[in-house]
Amino acid sequence: MAKPRIKVPKKAAAGDVIKIKALVSHTMESGQRKDKEGNVIPRKIINKFVCSFNGSTVFSCDIDPAVSANPYLEFRAKVMESGTFTFQWTDDDSSVIEAEKSIEVA
């Protein structure tokens, strides 16, 4: 499986509102589809996404099966100091995909 793709600027000025993009490889099986034998394919999606900066939550979302495969998210964050963004995607099976990105704030 591909690693999550995350785009965070390397540098910013204190007080800047920066753009963050995140894309993770996942089929987002909706639970609405049927296989060739007509059996419902069980739901298996990323249901939660959390982005934190230096330990506190910046942005999060609760995700339903209507979000496309390979879920894409774009959002903003206001940065006042250098630090690390952490990203967590939680699967229906409770497994968590994690990633990190650092930013230097002048």
Next chain:
Amino acid sequence: MNTNRRKLLVRTLGTVGLLGTSKVFATAEDVEAAIKAIAGDAEITQGALTLTAPEIAENGNSVPIAVLVDGELTPESYVESVAVFADGNPNPEVITFNFTPDSGEAFAATRLRLAKTQNVVAVAKMNDGTVLTDTKNVKVTIGGCGG
């Protein structure tokens, strides 16, 4: 015995869902109920929340949308959440974006699945309880020769 007419009838009935398995879709009422659950008794207003969605989605499997509430977010005044609903999908819920004062700006974008042509509705809830909505109709194309 001519069976053509019978076959045709069966096919025609099948296509309108009498004999075929028909999917059950959410309705505008389901979305209204969901909004009511978020808003409670608060007045629902429009204007400061903008939902961006294509007029025509080339494929319902991946429809880009974005939400934006005007203004900078501060600890005193910020957007708590923007929930997105679709009134023609099997389930009306799509996604809920949760913001904090550290979000800086209440902007979020994603891609969603739309089962057919329908309305997409965004509902923003401010920390003071104010509720905003915006709606866009998205026409979902239905393929060419192969369907």
Next chain:
Amino acid sequence: MKLSRLCCAVFISGVALVTFAQAETTAPEDVQIQALSINKPLTNNAGDPANGKAVFVNRKLGNCLACHANSDLKDQLFHGEVGPSLDGVAQRWTDAQLRTILVNAKAVFTEQTVMPAFYSLDVGANVRKDLIGKTILEAQDIEDLVAYLSTLK
């Protein structure tokens, strides 16, 4: 409401089966084309324009809307533009000519036309095995479509 509609449909289909028990159809290989016309209807049951409209729209049957725009179906999104608009088609063609175009458009528009032959075995190479010897539409579909198209004046 839904149940009563279903009952109604079943009732009509019962009547239809009785009525059409004596129906005669012309097999695709027996269809006579003279001067771009097929004068004799393919079945002895009068065409049903309402069903013709359904066949026109249905993606598994005529799927005519894939290639032809038709203002009569404004409620349907996305009309194709590979073929001409069918607005006023009944003023341009007689029923017998419309029947020919539906049966095998090549007989009217030469081999160059991309319009499929809907009631002919004059088809392309390597036809899917289960469709060999079968036409896209049945004789009654064609008659219903002719009846529908003849309303587009």
Next chain:
Amino acid sequence: MHVMNKKALLTAAFASLSTLAVASPVDDVLIIDEEIEMTTRVESVEGHPIPEVISGWHYRTPETRALEADSFANPGMLGVETGESIWHTVEGTAGKSCASCHNDATVSMKGVGANYPKWDEKNQRPKNIEAQINHCRVENMGAEPYAFDKGGQKPLTAYIKHQSLGMPVEIDLEEGDMQAWWEKGKETYYLRTGQLNLSCASCHEKNHGNYIRADHLSQGNVNGFPTYRLKQNKLISLHNRFRGCIRDTRAEYPAAFSDVLMGLEVYTTWRGTGLAVETPAVRQ
């Protein structure tokens, strides 16, 4: 009388109404990541029936076009990244990865995808990237060849072709019997198949720019394969797409990498000569 009818019909064809207001093809410029300007319209090579070759990108909606213009947003890039990790993965009895022989793909594979299919002297037939990968796997790595669309075939092919992003497609028909395969491919391109009796040309040569129901028909150029298709939400290989199109004519469809489809790959690749490699393109 009949002549008049035909005239009326033609006039009506030009007046046909469409609920989709997009002009066709769209006048726009594809610049990936505000950096790589892509050749998406080019004068066609001698002998081509259409004067200007146009990338399928021009036939898509603004949202789909934007997805390809941003390599981060392009979900096909997830496949390319998977391909990159396969490139460095040791497989087979020889204990080798692609990188063991070819080192840095960004250097060694640059231009490769723009010039395939090439002539395969040993097998006396054209080889595409997929065939070359399998050749390496069997002969050099001691690994099993990939079955069609299985294992790492699509992502690795996408990764290799992506190294030629922006480079013009050009294949050498002088090599071996390439010309004969081009001829075979041309026959296939114009062969009307199935109950619907359609050829590739019926849609992609005679009707590109027209809508078939909601689908805006392109010229069917192949410069973006493997392509991320929104319909399936994954990378789709060229031979999968060939088969899908032929299937839609209600015909039996040839096996992937069969002589028929290899000829068609040679011919359709040639038709797109001069277009920039877009792999992974994003389509509807």
